[in-house]
Amino acid sequence: MRKIIMGKDKETGKQKLQIFIPIDERKISEEKILKKYPKIFRQKKLSMTQTCMCWGLEVGFGWHWLIDNLCGCIQSYIDENKKYNSEIHQIETTQVKEKYGSLRFYTNGGDDTIKGMIWLAEYLSNYICEECGSIEDVNQTKGWIITLCKNCLKKREKEMNK
Numbered sequence: 128m129r130k131i132i133m134g135k136d137k138e139t140g141k142q143k144l145q146i147f148i149p150i151d152e153r154k155i156s157e158e159k160i161l162k163k164y165p166k167i168f169r170q171k172k173l174s175m176t177q178t179c180m181c182w183g184l185e186v187g188f189g190w191h192w193l194i195d196n197l198c199g200c201i202q203s204y205i206d207e208n209k210k211y212n213s214e215i216h217q218i219e220t221t222q223v224k225e226k227y228g229s230l231r232f233y234t235n236g237g238d239d240t241i242k243g244m245i246w247l248a249e250y251l252s253n254y255i256c257e258e259c260g261s262i263e264d265v266n267q268t269k270g271w272i273i274t275l276c277k278n279c280l281k282k283r284e285k286e287m288n289k
Contacts, residue, residue, distance in 0.1 A: 187257035228272035
């Protein structure tokens with residue numbers, strides 16, 4: 128949401144109206160994760176005819192820490208074990224999204240250990256608020272299923288009733 132605020136001109140020091148655009152924390156967090164794991168998110172730069180990663184992380188800000196930890200575990204596992212096991216290859220994520228109230232993390236490749244890590248993160252997402260990351264009073268909504276804590280659910284209902 129843009130706001131018009133009073134500010135000072137740097138050169139003249141006079142008051143002037145300025146447009147203030149708040150920083151989108153979700154977008155900044157997403158970019159940090161994508162840059163932190165360039166091997167896992169290599170497909171981010173491909174077109175929509177080649178991958179769904181071109182749309183980025185299609186989840187709420189509250190799950191970003193879960194995705195960050197998942198990618199850290201996966202990349203660490205790959206880097207440490209491919210030295211000793213020639214069958215372990217770098218995975219690439221093809222899509223990260225929310226579906227039926229939980230995380231979906233789709234990849235090309237991966238052994239049973241990586242698939243287990245992904246399964247655990249997807250399972251845990253059912254108990255973590257997608258909006259804020261809270262684990263307190265988290266439930267899934269009816270209808271269009273979303274996993275939210277009590278506070279985020281109240282905020283969402285208030286916004287919808289405006």
